[in-house]
Amino acid sequence: MGRIYLGVDGGGTGCRAAFWDTEGRRLGTGLAGPANLTTDFDAGIANVRAAIAAAARDAGLSDDDARGAVCHAGLAGVQSPQTAARAAAALPCTRARVDEDRGIVIAGALGPQGDGTVLAIGTGSFAGRRQDGAVRSVGGWGLRLGDCASGAWLGRAALSATLEAADGMRDPSPLTDALLARMGGTPQGLVAFAATAQPADLGALAPEVMRAAADGDATARGIVAEGAAWMERALAALGHAADDPLCLTGGLGPLYRAALDRDGRRFVPPLGTPLDGALILARAYAEG
Amino acid sequence: MGRIYLGVDGGGTGCRAAFWDTEGRRLGTGLAGPANLTTDFDAGIANVRAAIAAAARDAGLSDDDARGAVCHAGLAGVQSPQTAARAAAALPCTRARVDEDRGIVIAGALGPQGDGTVLAIGTGSFAGRRQDGAVRSVGGWGLRLGDCASGAWLGRAALSATLEAADGMRDPSPLTDALLARMGGTPQGLVAFAATAQPADLGALAPEVMRAAADGDATARGIVAEGAAWMERALAALGHAADDPLCLTGGLGPLYRAALDRDGRRFVPPLGTPLDGALILARAYAEG
Known part of the structure; x- marks a missing residue:
């Protein structure tokens, strides 16, 4: 299996995760509850992980495959590099980057x-x-x-x-x-x-x-x-x-x-x- | 003893009560904690009663004397005639009227x-x-x-x-x-x-x-x-x-x-x- 990508959009009302293959074809999608890390860090991370697990099931990916994905998560309430690093370490991927959620909105709206x-x-x-x-x-x-x-x-x-x-x-x-x-x-x-x-x-x-x-x-x-x-x-x-x-x-x-x-x-x-x-x-x- | 008056100024940070005689001479003053009836009706009334009791002690008034005073209380958070009537019934005076606190500010600033x-x-x-x-x-x-x-x-x-x-x-x-x-x-x-x-x-x-x-x-x-x-x-x-x-x-x-x-x-x-x-x-x- 070639390189796969994992994207997460985590907001105050819910979070979404999806896996894509190298060509940008979507493999599977998952949804879960809110992920505002300022409001409740642990609950937010639990919801992000639940959305990722659901997306992996939807895509038919093993835990190992999922762990090998390169992940970017844009999460509400990430207000410092410390929070971002702590959140990235809590995600089930070897290569995960976390940022506040404005960046994914801009990239999504304007394209690559x-x-x-x-x-x-x-x-x-x-x-x-x-x-x-x-x-x-x-x-x-x-x-x-x-x-x-x-x-x-x-x-x-x-x-x-x-x-x-x-x-x-x-x-x-x-x-x-x-x-x-x-x-x-x-x-x-x-x-x-x-x-x-x-x-x-x-x-x-x-x-x-x-x-x-x-x-x-x-x-x-x-x-x-x-x-x-x-x-x-x-x-x-x-x-x-x-x-x-x-x-x-x-x-x-x-x-x-x-x-x-x-x-x-x-x-x-x-x-x-x-x-x-x-x-x-x-x-x-x-x-x- | 002639007619005496009791005034109460109850706000969100504290309340004040005072007794006056018929000639408008102040007989005694009492202070107590906040009295915002929207925030907490029972606690607010308890503080109003504590301020009145302290003012009666300061003035050397018996409970009976105090009960005979004509009272006007301007209290924060009184937003309906029902709340005003319920508060008036809870005061230790036979003749008590309760209103929101804007009226006493206006009367105090402009005089009678x-x-x-x-x-x-x-x-x-x-x-x-x-x-x-x-x-x-x-x-x-x-x-x-x-x-x-x-x-x-x-x-x-x-x-x-x-x-x-x-x-x-x-x-x-x-x-x-x-x-x-x-x-x-x-x-x-x-x-x-x-x-x-x-x-x-x-x-x-x-x-x-x-x-x-x-x-x-x-x-x-x-x-x-x-x-x-x-x-x-x-x-x-x-x-x-x-x-x-x-x-x-x-x-x-x-x-x-x-x-x-x-x-x-x-x-x-x-x-x-x-x-x-x-x-x-x-x-x-x-x-x-």
């Missing part, structure tokens, strides 16, 4: 080579750029201090605006009327929801905010414009040039296209998934 | 009568206005969705700006340089601090933000200007007229004066504390 910029907008958000092979990213630090323009941020901003509308501090809109009614019709109801809401709960409101903006809701349009302004600042910080390829990815990224459209801006679709990005980085690791 | 507006800015924030005896307030809903311009909000905004400076998304300033160095010099250090920081921890950074703004730090000035803009919108929503008395209170309120100064704006100092406000409202309750 070429310059370009990615705005990855799901429950969280970050922006990344690859230029002459070097990758740099900004954002991706979580909702407490960052994740501007993300789904969780959109949902929270809509609830804050609804609270201000209930207080008479801003004009109500169809969006704030709908949210207020759904939360019991009082500021107290909004505050109670927000007190226990996780980022995913806030992000669940984001599609409604985006729909409202497309329908001309003034509150929603203001929020989306603020998110788009953050994206423009991120692009500027990354040195994105006007005619560089720009890829909007994640569940919400494509919904920002209208807000980001400019003369000469060149939108490109993502070439692959973060799991495809993990294969690209596993190959680069094998070759480098 | 007269129109005026209060911007109360401490760890949290709200704005209140009394006009022809009627009181209305906006804000005060907590940091997750609101508390704009508050100490916790200032601290969080400064950390968010520092994270963006570390990412190269905005110019660093003396304030962001100092905060980044203090948090370990990395975005990860900032994120780790914010992950567990309570509003009071974030508010502890606010005086530094205010000092930096006064010293001309561009980041701090931008944050303070945003807080002041929220205050202006609150004043407008409350119908504050240009020459109405405006009282800046709470630990940080007075520090916003320069940012709020306008032609014809009439700043007035607070006439008393929230505990003084509780006496005013206890008297109004006895008379009403």
